[in-house]
């Protein structure tokens with residue numbers, strides 16, 4: 001949905017629920033990871049883009065130190081003391097908002113009472129970062145009601161929202177999602193070095209390349225935290241192993257070169273070796289992909305996406321048959337540059353980069369192929385690289 005329409009929907013939802021006009025709103029997009037799967041928490045490289053779908057929060061301050069938040073299409077109103085937000089099983093989705101409130105207070109923002117309505121056109125749990133969009137839109141909204149200089153420090157705000165997810169919600173994710181949602185630029189992909197936090201925008205013009213996100217609609221058990229947590233632990237164990245073996249200061253797989261991997265890899269535990277192999281080469285693929293994109297070579301760029309998918313499927317083992325099928329169908333279609341899994345894995349979405357004119361045929365092939373194989377529909381979300389988060393006051 002168009003950004004202004006989403007904000008307007010949040011405004012209306014607020015008016016209906018609370019019977020007054022909102023004072024402020026925040027809006028933030030979802031994201032699609034183009035290259036750099038699971039590299040972020042290994043202090044490596046990612047190439048990402050914000051998408052033209054997202055979440056909007058509209059609301060107003062209250063005089064009493066009490067917060068009430070509801071989300072269209074979800075059960076329950078979250079009622080809490082903004083100075084002391086706590087988990088509540090009746091509205092678990094609100095943990096993302098509460099985590100942000102908690103972190104803003106820690107940063108010195110002194111969040112007081114407020115009412116808020118949340119609307120979103122992002123599928124939940126599909127791997128397009130509905131959680132980061134909620135965190136970031138809530139932060140934008142709250143900082144407009146209760147101003148604090150962190151609103152101007154975009155990287156600081158991305159990290160604050162990441163802490164909300166890591167420490168309050170308890171998901172050990174990297175910085176990819178929050179960074180993408182805040183820094184998104186229309187017509188551009190974003191390269192981020194997750195160690196130095198240096199970033200730059202790389203043109204991804206909509207006239208030449210469109211993004212199709214194909215949602216499998218499945219979420220395997222491993223997706224809800226277990227697999228992600230395990231992969232992260234394996235990557236950390238692999239980095240420690242390389243450090244011990246080489247005597248070099250290796251704090252993350254980012255520090256392992258291709259040469260070190262080839263030299264020491266054969267002596268390594270085979271599972272850890274596969275995980276390390278994926279990360280070491282995935283970082284190289286991000287660098288090569290950025291190079292290709294900078295030169296406008298979409299064919300070479302698409303090839304990187306295809307290679308990444310293969311590596312996720314065979315080495316990192318975080319794909320799923322449903323994602324593999326969508327990727328394979330897409331790769332066989334004319335006008336497709338490349339396709340891969342996107343996000344944490346074990347279900348969720350495939351991302352396909354294609355020529356603008358290829359959308360109709362591609363969509364048909366995906367819809368038919370997926371239905372024939374799995375007996376249900378894939379949800380197709382055509383998108384383009386879009387603008388990042390914003391905040392506004394209604395008065």
Ligand code: GLA
Pocket residue numbers: 033036037038039040041173174175176177343344345
């Ligand atoms: C999830 C996490 C991100 C990142 C990706 C995989 O989306 O939230 O931090 O690790 O998986 O690249």
